[in-house]
Amino acid sequence: MTSQGQQGRIAxxxxxxxxxxxxxxxxxxxxVNxxxxxxxKLTLVDVGPLTGEAWRALTTGLDEIGVSVEEIEQVLLTHHHVDHCGLLERVRKISGAKTLAHPLAAPYIELDEEFMDFHDRFFTELYRQSGVPQEKMYIIERFHQLINTFSEASRIDVHLKHEQIVPGLPQWQVLYTPGHSQSHLSLYRATDRLMIGGDHIIKHISSNAFIEPPRDRSGVRPLTLVQYRTALQMCADMDIEQVLSGHGEPVLDHRELIFARLRKNWERTDTLRRMLGGGEKTAYELTALLFPTLYEKELPLTLSETLGHIDLLTILHQVDVREEGGILYYSV
Incomplete structure (x- = not known):
């Protein structure tokens, strides 16, 4: 079967x-792939965003394979970001399919109001501590607009955990690969060393280790970049022939790619440490220095990246932190 780029096919x-x-x-x-x-069980891994264009592509692609939406028996989500889960409820309503996902995806998929309130409080405090100007706090509301526009409330029927066998797919094993998302799962089949990697390993871009609220709602945020590095190293130790990614082309040299990403990651950490040599700075100020052309447009992503590198320096006792007026200032 040919790709869309070859002869106009989607599947x-x-x-x-x-x-x-x-x-x-x-x-x-x-x-998105x-x-x-x-x-x-006929299984759809991820569903795409809630747009008419994505829906038409999904139904057309399934038709090319000889399958209809009505025949889908289960949907497995690699994670809860809207470009991967937005069409879930539409698929469920037509097919009656069950949803399989990590339990931490549930409040996002269900659009749980109590969790969303906690989510807003968490990010308001995080951004305030990071020195984000008040006029840029609109990014918290923009998150809700994103979810409400490109997804709709649905549900998860089966919670998946690390190393379990996927129900209905006995050759496939679940891998918990957090970092890009707290709910991120990958799938691995040992018989042909095939991995469906979601946004964990992508060929043409390095996945952002996006900060999300803690699972226990304690206010203590997860160290997402540390999680991401650990999950990458786990995959580097595995015998993988091909990674089918959530975006772009398959990865055929996963170890080489992972080691290159880990090296580049440390290089950015060193860059941030050198920036602190000129005097103390907030995380927001460091973000502007690290990503001068991108930080205003993609502040949640770039600030997550900066805080991840601060976490690494903190673990290594290579950064000092001072609090004043509720804002954290970092120095070396």
Whole structure:
């Protein structure tokens, strides 16, 4: 089966029982890949954003494979970001499919109001501590606009955990690969060393270790960059022939790519430490220095990256922190 870029087709056969469907998104990351896996249960891995364009591409791609939405028996989410889960409820209503995902995806998928209130309080405090100007706090509301525009409330029927076998797909094993998202899962099949990696490993871009609220709602945020590095190292130790990513082309040299990303990661940490040599700075100020052309447009992503590198320096006792007026100032 040919790819969309070759002869206008949306679906591409990646293995005898695994098909990639490339769906358009309105986001800077570009198209998202979802995967149809044929097994004991016909499984769709991710569904794309809630847009008419993505829906038409999904139904057209399934038709090219000879499958209809009504035949989907279960949807497995790699994580809860809207470009991967937005069409979930629409697929469920038509097919009656069950949803499988990590339990930490649940409040985002269900649009739990209590959690969303906690989410806003968490980020308000985080951004205030980071020195984000008050006029830029609108990014918290923009998150809600994003969710309400490109997804709708749904539900998760089956919670998945690390190293369990995927229900209905007995050859596939669940891997918990947090960092990009607290709910992020990958799938691995040992028989042909195939991995469906979501946004964990992407060929053309380094996944952002995005800060999210803590699972226990304690206010103590997870160290997402540390999580991401650990999950990458876990995958580097595995025998993987091919990673089918959530965006872009398959990764055929996962170890080489992972080691390059880890090296570049430390280089950015060193860059941030050198920036602090000129005097103490807030996380927001460091973000502006690290990402001068991007930080205003993508502040949640770039600030997450900066805070991740501060976390690494903190673990190594290479940074000092001072609090004044509720704002944290870092120095070396």
């Amino acid at each position: 591409q056969e990646m293995a005898p029982d695994v098909y990639r469907l490339e769906l358009p998104t309105p986001f800077n990351v570009g198209a 979802v995967y149809l896996v044929k097994g004991e």
